[in-house]
Amino acid sequence: MSVQREGRLMTAAVPFDAWMQQELDAVETALAEWVPLDAPAALGEVMRYGVLDGGKRIRPLLVLAAADAVRGERAAALRAACAVELIHAYSLVHDDMPCMDNDVLRRGKPTVHVRFGEARAMLAGDAMQALAFEVLTPDDGSIAPALQARLAGLLARAAGSAGMAGGQAIDLASIGKPLAEDDLRDMHRRKTGALLRSSVLMGAACGSPDAAARAALAAYGDAVGLAFQVVDDILDVTQASATLGKTAGKDQHHNKPTYVTVLGLEAARRHARELRERALAALASGVLADSARLAELANRVVDRDS
């Protein structure tokens, strides 16, 4: 499968916004090519609704920036970027269903089950998870088999019971219960942190970082992953649904413990800034070829208003 790669702006001197737009376009083009148009019984249509044309694409951007930081292979990084977004998107489709969060608004549109029914939403989510691993295992020689295996292993562990799915299980079990900050952190390290961290690690795996660079990227991924969730908890109480593109105030509605309920709003904001500093400090060691975009991504994760 050929994906447009001509004219990509390669130099670190490219302004961040131009780089970001170029990468968002590349990810959208690749997803539009790889999420099937022709799956049986319009299943592809449901999958495309769930993943195309929406979302901030933080995870793909982390993959691509981390790959650039280690001069990683472009073809592999683009596939990893799309695969991690497919996992994220499937988790939202399932999480929005009536038996979970029962939400009706996502990425500014009706949720998948509202639009297509619960059965097709569940199936499309299942197929999106499988597609993530299809995307990582091309048989056209575009990614070395050993790298395919490494990327699939990282993604599966981030998505599975020790990572995202496990975090969601804690989330479910903790509705209406007070959580200590340590337990809240453990939940978020899994629920959102594992996939964000794996985005950085997958990007890194597309190159050959030495041990110091790997450690710097892992520490950065940890901090950014947690910062993302702290900010999400803050935005849930400070922003309107129209700004977020999803239902605001739903943590409180579901009586879920969050960084805001556990720490208070001001302390949560301080914590997000501390995590940003920790992420930037990890990059500051100078072991990476080019960490400016990763640094700017950490800033955007913390400063975002949606």
Added chain:
Amino acid sequence: MSVQREGRLMTAAVPFDAWMQQELDAVETALAEWVPLDAPAALGEVMRYGVLDGGKRIRPLLVLAAADAVRGERAAALRAACAVELIHAYSLVHDDMPCMDNDVLRRGKPTVHVRFGEARAMLAGDAMQALAFEVLTPDDGSIAPALQARLAGLLARAAGSAGMAGGQAIDLASIGKPLAEDDLRDMHRRKTGALLRSSVLMGAACGSPDAAARAALAAYGDAVGLAFQVVDDILDVTQASATLGKTAGKDQHHNKPTYVTVLGLEAARRHARELRERALAALASGVLADSARLAELANRVVDRDS
């Protein structure tokens, strides 16, 4: 992770039933080791309920028999056997949920959502799919990375929108509608056939079959995959729930087209026998090191009463 492999009966002279029991034990032991006991919020307990201690394990047996037929690597074949069973088991967990078939009995026990609730059933299914790819990508050197990538690619494509999930989408869309035999075959080739066929192909990938052996195994996998579903359709109308360990008569209850409704009971039985002959003919070309167990599996698939 160490799995007991001592004392395995290696010779083709071992009676089929002894071989089968030995392999069922090996699969159960490996699954019990690989499906986590310690996942957060008891998610591992739900996953274990969904996959341990039940089912005919046809897919793992096909993997292991196909691997033996090409003198394939044992460690890889056992992982592939468990991975394909995890995909099958997750699909049953999701398929039984109220938004799909709304079933209460599976493998002789209450279905997962009846026992643990819908949210945990959905999450456990999701985590089981991820676990299948975790199992295929060990980082302990026990499977060559290129083989990990090949197995993950085969399994992802069999599970995804062109395979199992796509077949389930057709199934959903065809409730209450008459299907021509060709359309019914297309549905079943995907819904159950793809995973059964991939079981044979994954087993084959654990060795180095030549083109003729690969073609023979693919033809065998096609025929056995379809035969399995034809027999399933027959058993749904001829057997009691207690014998099946799942709700009998549910195709009719859901007004689903089946081989029995499309062909009639006697023609469906004839068709199952024809498919068995086609499977056995594929093996009879003599290009496989040892196809006796695959042949006997085809017989068991067609002659089974549950």
